Amino acid sequence: MTNVLSIAQRQDQLVADYVATTEFKQVFIHELFGFDEPLKGFEDATQIPAEAHPLTPTLDPDYVFNPSLVRRALLSMAARESIMLVGDKGTGKSSFVQQLMARLNRPLLTINAGPGVDESYLLGCKTIEDGSVKNVDGMLSYAVRNGIPVLIDELCTLRPGVLVSINDILQGDNLITLKHHGIDPSIDPKSILDMDGTMSIVRHPAFRLFATDNTGGKSQKDGRFGGVNTQNSAVRSRFTSFKVTFMAPDREVLALGKASDSQLGEDTIKSMIELGFRFRAAFEQGEAFDNLSFRELKRWAKKTALYGDINEAFVDAIYTNLEAGDQILAETLFETVFGTELELTEEYSTSAGDMLDAFIGASNSAAA
Ligand SMILES: Nc1ncnc2c1ncn2[C@@H]1O[C@H](COP(=O)(O)OP(=O)(O)OP(=O)(O)O)[C@@H](O)[C@H]1O
Numbered sequence: 001m002t003n004v005l006s007i008a009q010r011q012d013q014l015v016a017d018y019v020a021t022t023e024f025k026q027v028f029i030h031e032l033f034g035f036d037e038p039l040k041g042f043e044d045a046t047q048i049p050a051e052a053h054p055l056t057p058t059l060d061p062d063y064v065f066n067p068s069l070v071r072r073a074l075l076s077m078a079a080r081e082s083i084m085l086v087g088d089k090g091t092g093k094s095s096f097v098q099q100l101m102a103r104l105n106r107p108l109l110t111i112n113a114g115p116g117v118d119e120s121y122l123l124g125c126k127t128i129e130d131g132s133v134k135n136v137d138g139m140l141s142y143a144v145r146n147g148i149p150v151l152i153d154e155l156c157t158l159r160p161g162v163l164v165s166i167n168d169i170l171q172g173d174n175l176i177t178l179k180h181h182g183i184d185p186s187i188d189p190k191s192i193l194d195m196d197g198t199m200s201i202v203r204h205p206a207f208r209l210f211a212t213d214n215t216g217g218k219s220q221k222d223g224r225f226g227g228v229n230t231q232n233s234a235v236r237s238r239f240t241s242f243k244v245t246f247m248a249p250d251r252e253v254l255a256l257g258k259a260s261d262s263q264l265g266e267d268t269i270k271s272m273i274e275l276g277f278r279f280r281a282a283f284e285q286g287e288a289f290d291n292l293s294f295r296e297l298k299r300w301a302k303k304t305a306l307y308g309d310i311n312e313a314f315v316d317a318i319y320t321n322l323e324a325g326d327q328i329l330a331e332t333l334f335e336t337v338f339g340t341e342l343e344l345t346e347e348y349s350t351s352a353g354d355m356l357d358a359f360i361g362a363s364n365s366a367a368a
């Protein structure tokens with residue numbers, strides 16, 4: 001018999017191997033995330049890997065963290081919970097997970113969900129190699145096996161049944177059973193945990209699961225959420241869900257200033273944020289079809305620095321994407337905030353009728 005270790009012993013072994021092959025350093029969490037005060041429960045130094053992993057996301061030094069969200073997410077991670085971030089577009093859900101991992105020097109595999117992601121993509125399948133049948137891992141099963149945190153981005157775009165098939169992973173089971181493997185009848189049940197080729201995976205203690213979603217998997221009749229599916233409530237109940245909203249205005253001022261490499265004056269940045277919040281307030285009151293995200297404000301600020309023209313930058317970064325009704329609202333708010341009318345680019349001020357008149361006029365004067 002090759003293998004009689006229990007699940008717990010295997011996990012201890014995986015931790016021991018991880019510690020033996022990783023160099024660690026001591027950090028203060030509040031310093032790592034740029035906060036002045038220690039976070040409750042994280043007053044003492046914490047150990048993190050000394051070096052980034054090749055799969056660690058690129059660190060964005062300008063990312064502005066919310067201390068409360070960081071604290072709750074770290075505590076949830078310590079409890080090995082599956083974490084879902086729910087919120088409107090562009091509120092910083094995906095980037096929060098990426099930047100969390102970047103600061104902690106942890107790897108991250110991101111799975112962009114969508115209707116093409118199925119059980120075999122996540123958990124593996126049988127394939128043919130050199131004429132013989134071989135089992136291969138999916139993205140998720142590979143990560144569970146090797147202790148790589150995973151982000152399932154835009155979870156609601158998965159077909160609902162797919163998530164049910166990973167309920168054991170979502171709820172943190174220490175032994176994951178792969179359906180495609182089947183069981184070789186000659187395997188001794190005591191050897192079923194053998195890492196190579198059996199149907200079971202012992203969850204690596206360093207594995208973590210994150211997901212993001214605009215709707216939280218709930219039913220959505222809102223036209224802004226085309227292509228999302230309502231997820232089984234039993235699936236949702238396996239996540240600890242954090243609501244992510246827009247940053248507070250002063251944090252957005254800070255983040256936008258950094259995003260535009262401090263090329264815009266503080267008054268300009270503040271006016272951009274004011275317009276953003278006026279738009280969001282209108283959305284809350286049901287006066288706008290869609291919300292205005294930080295992603296769009298960031299693009300506006302960057303383009304303003306690039307174009308040297310706040311009007312043109314607004315049109316290309318925000319205005320053209322808006323529904324007709326929201327465009328009118330945007331023009332009104334622009335004037336309220338900046339005290340001048342929004343100067344639309346020439347494409348908006350020239351109609352086919354005007355061009356026809358000019359064309360005919362030019363032809364007539366040539367003929368005269
Ligand atoms: N707190 C923040 N500090 C700095 N930049 C931020 C912050 N939050 C979001 N951003 C920036 O705003 C943009 C949008 O963020 P992100 O893609 O994370 O949003 P999201 O909530 O995942 O949106 P979606 O639901 O559309 O996927 C990114 O460029 C990100 O870097």
Ligand SMILES: [Mg+2]
Nearest residue numbers: 093094153212
């Ligand atoms: Mg996202």
